[in-house]
Amino acid sequence: LYLHLIQHTLCVGIALALAGCQSDSSPISNSSSTPSNGTVIGASQASPASCDASSRPEPGIQGRVPLTDRQSGRSQQGYTCNMQLLGQYQGEGTTWVNPSYADCAYMGTTFTGIPLKKSQGVQVVNARDPSNPVLSANLTSPAFLLSTWESLKVNEKRGLLAGVAVGPIVAAGFFDVYDISKDCSKPVLQNALAGNLTLPVNVIGHEGAWSPDGNTYWATGLNPGSVTAIDVKDPKNPRLLFTSILSPNNHGFELSEDGNRMYLTTTSPGGVIILDTSAVQSRKTLPMITQVGSVTWEDGDTSQHTIPVTYNGKPYLLAVDEGGAGASRFIDISDEKKPRVVSKVKLAIHSPENADLRAADTAGNGLFGYEAHYCGFDRKVNPTALACGYFQSGVRVFDVRDPLSPKEIAYYNPPAQVGKASQLQGSEHAASVAGMNANLTTDWCSSPPRFVGTDQLWVSCQDNGFMTLKFTNLTFPLPPLQ
Amino acid sequence: MDNSRGNKAKPSLKKAFSLFLVLVLGVTAGAGTVLVLIWTDSGLIEKNIPGLGLIQKPSEVDIGFVQSMSQHHDQAITMAQIAEHKGGSWVKQFARGIVLKQLAEMGMIAGWLGVWKAPMLPADNTMSWLEKGENRNAPIDALYLQQCRATPGLMPGMFTIEQMNDLRALEGDAFDQRFLQMMIEHHQGGIPMAQFALNNAESYLVKSMANSILREQSIEIGVMSKMKNGLADQVQSSRGF
Numbered sequence: 001l002y003l004h005l006i007q008h009t010l011c012v013g014i015a016l017a018l019a020g021c022q023s024d025s026s027p028i029s030n031s032s033s034t035p036s037n038g039t040v041i042g043a044s045q046a047s048p049a050s051c052d053a054s055s056r057p058e059p060g061i062q063g064r065v066p067l068t069d070r071q072s073g074r075s076q077q078g079y080t081c082n083m084q085l086l087g088q089y090q091g092e093g094t095t096w097v098n099p100s101y102a103d104c105a106y107m108g109t110t111f112t113g114i115p116l117k118k119s120q121g122v123q124v125v126n127a128r129d130p131s132n133p134v135l136s137a138n139l140t141s142p143a144f145l146l147s148t149w150e151s152l153k154v155n156e157k158r159g160l161l162a163g164v165a166v167g168p169i170v171a172a173g174f175f176d177v178y179d180i181s182k183d184c185s186k187p188v189l190q191n192a193l194a195g196n197l198t199l200p201v202n203v204i205g206h207e208g209a210w211s212p213d214g215n216t217y218w219a220t221g222l223n224p225g226s227v228t229a230i231d232v233k234d235p236k237n238p239r240l241l242f243t244s245i246l247s248p249n250n251h252g253f254e255l256s257e258d259g260n261r262m263y264l265t266t267t268s269p270g271g272v273i274i275l276d277t278s279a280v281q282s283r284k285t286l287p288m289i290t291q292v293g294s295v296t297w298e299d300g301d302t303s304q305h306t307i308p309v310t311y312n313g314k315p316y317l318l319a320v321d322e323g324g325a326g327a328s329r330f331i332d333i334s335d336e337k338k339p340r341v342v343s344k345v346k347l348a349i350h351s352p353e354n355a356d357l358r359a360a361d362t363a364g365n366g367l368f369g370y371e372a373h374y375c376g377f378d379r380k381v382n383p384t385a386l387a388c389g390y391f392q393s394g395v396r397v398f399d400v401r402d403p404l405s406p407k408e409i410a411y412y413n414p415p416a417q418v419g420k421a422s423q424l425q426g427s428e429h430a431a432s433v434a435g436m437n438a439n440l441t442t443d444w445c446s447s448p449p450r451f452v453g454t455d456q457l458w459v460s461c462q463d464n465g466f467m468t469l470k471f472t473n474l475t476f477p478l479p480p481l482q
Numbered sequence: 483m484d485n486s487r488g489n490k491a492k493p494s495l496k497k498a499f500s501l502f503l504v505l506v507l508g509v510t511a512g513a514g515t516v517l518v519l520i521w522t523d524s525g526l527i528e529k530n531i532p533g534l535g536l537i538q539k540p541s542e543v544d545i546g547f548v549q550s551m552s553q554h555h556d557q558a559i560t561m562a563q564i565a566e567h568k569g570g571s572w573v574k575q576f577a578r579g580i581v582l583k584q585l586a587e588m589g590m591i592a593g594w595l596g597v598w599k600a601p602m603l604p605a606d607n608t609m610s611w612l613e614k615g616e617n618r619n620a621p622i623d624a625l626y627l628q629q630c631r632a633t634p635g636l637m638p639g640m641f642t643i644e645q646m647n648d649l650r651a652l653e654g655d656a657f658d659q660r661f662l663q664m665m666i667e668h669h670q671g672g673i674p675m676a677q678f679a680l681n682n683a684e685s686y687l688v689k690s691m692a693n694s695i696l697r698e699q700s701i702e703i704g705v706m707s708k709m710k711n712g713l714a715d716q717v718q719s720s721r722g723f
Contacts, residue, residue, distance in 0.1 A: 239647050244556045247602050248592050273601070279635075285642040288553060288607035288635065
């Protein structure tokens with residue numbers, strides 16, 4: 001008994017002593033953490049939009065679809081503010097992340113819906129007439145058939161579309177790349193099955209993104225935090241450059257314009273780690289990735305993805321959380337060893353005092369509440385507008401000419417598709433385990449919106465599919481700040 | 483230390499006081515050996531528990547070694563996962579053992595680094611932590627240090643992109659032979675790193691892992707060498723030599 005007591009006391013003593021070692025002043029840590037109270041120098045919330053007369057606005061709190069509207073059927077008419085629907089291709093719904101490029105959109109569909117879907121793989125939508133988008137092809141190569149989840153991404157510079165097989169949540173084995181540069185409505189598979197079916201053997205995929213030059217496609221694996229780089233200089237013969245577990249967990253990311261930095265999100269705690277990827281970018285014979293800095297926060301979690309932008313040469317990241325009412329936030333990365341959260345693009349419904357309302361409204365409508373998921377800027381140098389998709393708050397647009405003071409200017413929360421689950425087998429919300437037999441009293445808008453021309457926003461939501469939206473009330477484009 | 487006072491304490495108080503003392507000393511202990519006070523029937527005695535260096539703040543060698551070994555393991559696991567997919571039955575089984583063992587060690591490393599609030603990745607890829615080893619001038623460690631200095635950014639035992647992709651492209655016996663040869667060389671690069679940590683690390687946890695890697699990988703080299711020769715014999719006999 002005495003020995004047990006000694007053993008127990010030693011264990012407690014060791015545990016306490018380890019806790020005592022956790023000093024932020026450690027010379028080996030480059031990480032910085034935002035204060036736990038979440039204080040920032042800029043805004044903590046985006047001011048709400050002022051809607052024109054033709055709008056059908058939300059009834060109360062910014063971003064909220066009240067339980068009464070869900071029960072009465074009002075949410076099935078949707079909510080608009082300074083935006084209108086121009087055209088739509090709904091199909092059987094769509095999955096988490098679906099890009100658009102030139103006049104086309106690419107709608108991934110569910111893994112779990114494969115037995116019942118009529119339209120398999122990635123659906124190619126031709127939107128040359130934005131008021132009448134039409135299905136032009138189905139891409140059913142292995143990765144695209146098995147669902148690309150959050151890995152389906154376009155490289156604008158080279159006109160390439162690629163993704164990895166993700167299946168139910170993570171999977172290994174397939175990477176498909178298509179040329180969309182000549183005719184975006186008729187993608188051409190580059191690495192045909194006979195080429196390298198087994199490439200890459202040990203990639204675990206969940207998220208993905210291109211280096212801006214289009215020569216490297218990166219995939220990450222969620223948990224543990226695997227990172228894989230694939231050389232796509234010759235899209236007909238992709239080859240593996242790097243694969244490693246770099247952190248306990250990870251999620252989405254983007255790379256710097258020169259490809260030498262990866263801004264990688266973490267799921268728990270929410271945050272971003274900055275990695276030096278120059279050894280892969282420059283094709284060192286034995287590439288090793290190192291960590292430059294990191295930042296974490298407590299008022300959001302399951303960070304989803306990042307977008308690097310610059311304002312008058314000063315670099316910032318936008319980081320989006322899909323959990324913990326984190327929404328999105330701007331991070332100053334001028335000192336990349338000590339990144340610092342400077343403002344937050346939260347809605348009123350994300351406030352801590354609205355936690356009970358959030359829980360009551362969204363109960364029975366799947367795994368996700370009013371969280372954000374993917375965003376897009378109108379441009380990456382001196383951006384003026386930011387658009388984000390939210391799981392139950394629709395698609396929302398912000399004036400971000402001053403990153404410290406985001407202001408909402410428009411939103412479109414599409415009509416809820418109550419009762420149509422059986423027709424929406426391509427939608428994760430309607431047909432997968434994440435939906436958990438969702439009541440569909442709102443849509444899930446999880447894809448990155450894209451600004452098109454001077455007055456449109458193209459986006460897909462899981463139940464409503466691909467939509468072209470038009471700004472009203474001269475809301476966009478925004479004039480330069482005085 | 484006066485240990486005569488302890489005899490007069492009641493058993494329940496003894497336990498409580500013992501707990502208190504161990505906690506206090508556990509937190510405040512400074513060097514690699516921890517002083518623990520234990521109440522026995524003959525009173526309060528002090529006992530040095532060597533090797534409980536995990537209680538102290540990790541050294542740069544402790545952190546640098548596990549970060550670098552994690553990268554080293556990463557490539558071994560990648561190679562072994564390829565072998566799990568493409569190898570012959572014996573190679574597959576052996577590779578599976580490497581995957582399980584090294585993934586477990588990477589998990590331990592990730593846990594320690596998390597507790598130490600250190601990233602899984604080093605801040606540079608030159609293995610600069612070697613320069614912090616107090617015993618780095620011992621012959622065996624000096625040799626490893628010299629090797630690393632001579633090839634900055636190229637950790638001994640690691641293979642290039644081309645070598646890894648060449649391995650992926652092989653099939654059958656040619657794959658097995660190349661895999662075994664590469665894993666032997668990979669281990670031969672990892673062993674002196676573990677030896678360096680054994681001689682220069684501070685943490686008991688880190689030294690213990692280094693010792694374990696040293697032992698396991700030395701044995702595995704022997705096994706792989708036998709497998710390699712055995713495979714060669716089988717290939718020769720199948721060709722009628």
